[in-house]
Amino acid sequence: MAKEIKKIVLAYSGGLDTSIIIPWLHENYPGCEVICVAGNVGQDSEIVGLEERAKKTGASKLYIEDIQDEFVNDFIFPTLKAGAKYEGYLLGTSFARPPIAKRLVEIAKKEGADAICHGCTGKGNDQVRFELTIKALAPELEIIAPWRIWNIKSRDQEIEYAEAHNVPIKITRETNYSKDMNLWHLSHEGLDLEDPANEPQYNKKGFLELGVSPEQAPDKPTYVTIHFEKGIPTSLNGEKMDGVKLIKTLNKLGGENGIGLFDVVENRLVGMKSRGVYETPGGTILYHAHEVLETICLDKETQHYKYGLAQKYADIVYNGQWYTPLREAMDAFVDKTQETVTGDVKLKLYKGNIINAGVTSPYTLYSEDFASFGEDDVYDQTDSKGFINLFGLPIKVKALLDAERNNK
Template sequence: MSRSSYKKVVLAYSGGLDTSVILKWLEEVYGCEVIAFCADLGQGEDLKAIKKKAQSLGVKKVYVEDLREVFVKDHVFPMLRGNAIYEGSYLLGTSIARPLIARRQIEIAADEGAEAVCHGATGKGNDQVRFELTYMALHPQIKIIAPWREWTMRSRRELIEYAEKHGIPVTATKAKPYSMDMNLFHTSYEGGILEDPWKAPPEEIFVMSVSPERAPNKAREVEIEYVAGNPVAVDGKKMSPAALLAHLNKLGGEHGVGRVDLVENRYVGMKSRGVYETPGGTILHAAHRGLESLTMDREVLHLRDSLIPRYAELIYYGYWYAPEREMLQVALDEAQRDVTGTVRVKLYKGTCTVVGRKSPRSLYRLDMATFEEDDVYRQKDAEGFIRLNALRLAIRAQRKKRSTR
């Protein structure tokens, strides 16, 4: 299918520099009708203004949809049930948002009879993979336009110049060209002034949290209630998934919780420096693990933990709709059946510490674990247990002794 045969294209539109330039570029290069789709994932922007901006650039049809509850319930919470962390630090806030945006693009394309979908991800990053794997998993025949892999512009500085030339209003400047992505789960920053991994991120870039140094001198304790691995209430108050996450973002942000500065390995092969804020997610991750320690069988816990790196990697790479991720999700969710109870965490100057946990499904037995006198555990049994487990070590040592004679 040639460029001229595209009559309609659905663009994942954020209103930022890249996608605003892409709107004009698609009209110039493809001569097609552009349908803009903006997902409200809790980025805190004026979505009415974003819609008006798209219309001012010539777009006749703009979809603006509130997907916050869907995002948290069907994407963030399943990911948190699996304790997904990429390379030990990154809670995958950008990674988990892309499959949802891409899925809605495909659905809108089907409703509108569009031949193609378009995204604003660069040819160097992970997002292009996340978008396009989702497109192909859900609609293998759809055509994909990736402007960063087609146009001659090579940097965001050139995009700014293009925008100025065509009268496109943008907030990025040549003096401050770093990229920012925000949703209800996190905010990420990369590029521009952050590309030197030796330089600390400037304090003024952060939007969700205060620095730990400026956080209150008094700690704040918070109780989070879980049912089958999902948080359902904070300090005794039931909340919807999106409302609960937003509330914990506020509490965590006030205490400087959730900042990460990471040099990560992108799927396309290069290393990249990213700075992240995930206050509510950091609290939920710590609380969830605290409750699991009380309620999960040892071998189930250990086996599940061995799956976490692979599970996190699948999400980071963009395989949310791949069969292996879906298979792992079933196993991870099965392990969450008894993860029900309440966790108390303490927030203090950038830290989140579990200080209490209780559960009706607890496996913790005080009468077993106590160092005081008990009538349920025969300490003498430990001797045989140790001897049997040490048998292979003893045989190996005897062999070694014979070989040295």
């Protein structure tokens, strides 16, 4: 390699990609030390046995960093408050990468590393998210992306490499879905899903991990009441909870009721379309509840303007531009809008559906007196005539002038 590199910090998940990267780094950077870092953003079960696997494969040490609280409070909740969705789905992998990359930078500086390495493919979005964060927080560090320089071209070839180098892996060629798990969601890509004509096998054993299909959900609905303080969910069914516990609890309740399945062909940042299936049970409930609460807490102009901002916010998160001045400025606007988004939202979960069951807020802008179809003393209906005359004046003038021109 062009530059001498003695110590590398590797973003390590224990999956196929990052497992074979360790021996590959030793082969291509002779004498280098490889330090693995696993950022726990909610994939608890995948953390088990990581240290033994990393060291057996050639790493000198493994950091397992629990960053779930930071993930929720500094990344999930700001995105939730913004109402950001990318092409209809809730951003799961997108906002999990910046906090992981941030921790990679912190450990790289602590260890005096020369470079940070990741296992993202050259076709995906995650390479951008990792590298933009590293560039923002540690522009002096080298970035190594094996998928962009090695000769391996497919996951089958990865498995062959692992077998040849005695790297322990947990998948086979037959169960080779590409999955990404965190506290917020689970994504599925690859195999039969690569053809958009194929229906996802929701009822196939082992496909869904966070819940069941709507057909398999109970015939009895489940009610939940979520309390928000300034746009942030703080309690569930009257019990105060921190963000991590609240999301995990809603994941269980939502998953049991078939909530949060989303099948989409999305536009990747790198220019191609890709098909993915997402499980986001708790997040889907929270987004729905937050949107319901905003309908009574935000005035029309703010609510409508925020829709446009939500789309731009989603693009920023999806594109890996978290550490940018624009995202910080947008957060300032969103936080201002959330000052009155406090209240309770009751929802009914039933076979994949989320049904509104009531909403209250001390800052509500809804007045039954004004909205009532019955008799009231606060609205003079005759006032509407003058309003309509002025509001419709441009339409009337144009019609009159068009008629006059046509007559000539």
